[in-house]
Amino acid sequence: MTKPYQRPAADEPAWWFVISGGELLMTEERQIPHGFLEELPFPDLNDYTTVYIGELRERSCYLIIADFGDLNFSVVGEFLSVRELVIGSDDELFAMAARAKQIADFLPTHRYCGRCGARMQAVDWEIAMHCHTCQHRCYPRISPCIIVAIRKGRQILLARSKRHPKGQYSVLAGFVEAGEPLETTLAREVMEEAGIRIKNPRYVLSQSWPFPNSLMMGFLAEWESGDVRIDPFELEEGGWFDIDHLPLIPQPGTIANKLIMRLKAEIDQEKNRPI
Template sequence: MTKPYQRPSADEPAWWFICSAGEIVLDDNNQPPHGRLDDLPLPTLDDYGVVWLGEVRERSCYLVLADYGDDAFAALGEFQSLRPMIAQHDEEMFSMASRAKQITEFISTHRFCGRCGTRMQSVDWELAMQCHTCNHRCYPRISPCIIVAIRKGNEILLARGKRHRPGLFSVLAGFVEAGETLEQTLAREVMEEAGIKVSKVQYVCSQPWPFPNSLMMGFTAEWQSGELHLDPFELEEGDWFNIHDLPETPLAGTIAHRLIETVKSQIDQESEARD
């Protein structure tokens, strides 16, 4: 296995994921810079942390840990949120960018040992931080959560959380708590946020969601019982919507969009079968 902290060679074509304060350098096409060190207007990397992330399309990917407000990379693009990359419909590239952002978050929040307070050191042969005083070792944190599209006949449950901008509705989601299975989390979150019970739960897909370190596990389900009672502390508004008359929903490329499209496909197939 390639060591995570190996240094790139000057003539190696690579993708460069330059991250700082939760943002990443993107070019005019909302892509990370690509090219050789010799050809790109990159500063010397001796003063930066560099992590080998993996490969995309047979090219190495390197994370460069930039300083906040660092303008040394201005010729390559601008520091932006990862969200513009979602609209590119390049799942492989977004996944690698997600990895870069999450590793940046991990390194920046594990400079000191959570057990004894000693400064942590990176491990050469794996992606981890080690305390050489008490031998406490940490790995990148992943916070699992469920996201579920619930249908009721030809309708789907959509809601707008307090962090959503006005007019944007999505499906329900929530974090897994210690000791829970995914199924238990789904049932609890749906009851807490909407006051209903569901059945026929089916797994669909998963997606890393680096805001900042989630792993979204997507499901569909069907309404079983209960009247809709939204949690006012979590949700601003929500309702059952006809699948062919929806408000604004998340962009293509998000797991929420895929789940909504999965429910729409199910309903359309059933309608065609009846006809």
């Protein structure tokens, strides 16, 4: 049984995920602090909420929740966006950092019961908040999303929104609605955002995306019918791009990049297949 609020042992090398204002503490080398607690220049952890969040490579992982603008960790490094870890393509480390960030968001936003308004208490054997007045219990929220790379011959459908960096295009994505199967979400989101129908959807992989609490489920699919009509309320522009002449796309390590590269590999394999 996991005890999330167990105290770290001084002689235990561990990973330390320190979160402040939604950002993650990283060393000058853009690494997560790792090592023995007594050897790290941390402040007294008795002044901080410290949560055991699991294991990574046979080492315990601890979340430390710091106040916004906390300078007590400045000797270790600086607080940066968790997105910095995506660049290194270390999926396991990014997943644990995503878990740390989501739990750090969850605990302070569930101090009071959403049902009766009473003060909630942390559960000491699992990561949850419990109301002893009405017995309501909350767990970290996860918002499921679909993300899909769609092909039409040797072309891929890409679009850009205002959230994307200038000149960057990505594949389509959207949130799953209550009571909705993923297949329905795929068809609905693609029709709403691009005005086309798809066929042969295939699940490929998933990725936690803690901005703030999404779980991205990635698919490949094929164009079936319709002309692309980009929804101006969701996207700025988009269309079909030749797989050999792609615009700027999301960075390696992101699920969007992985889906695009998977689709490109499949198309290239078809091209090189003997007739």
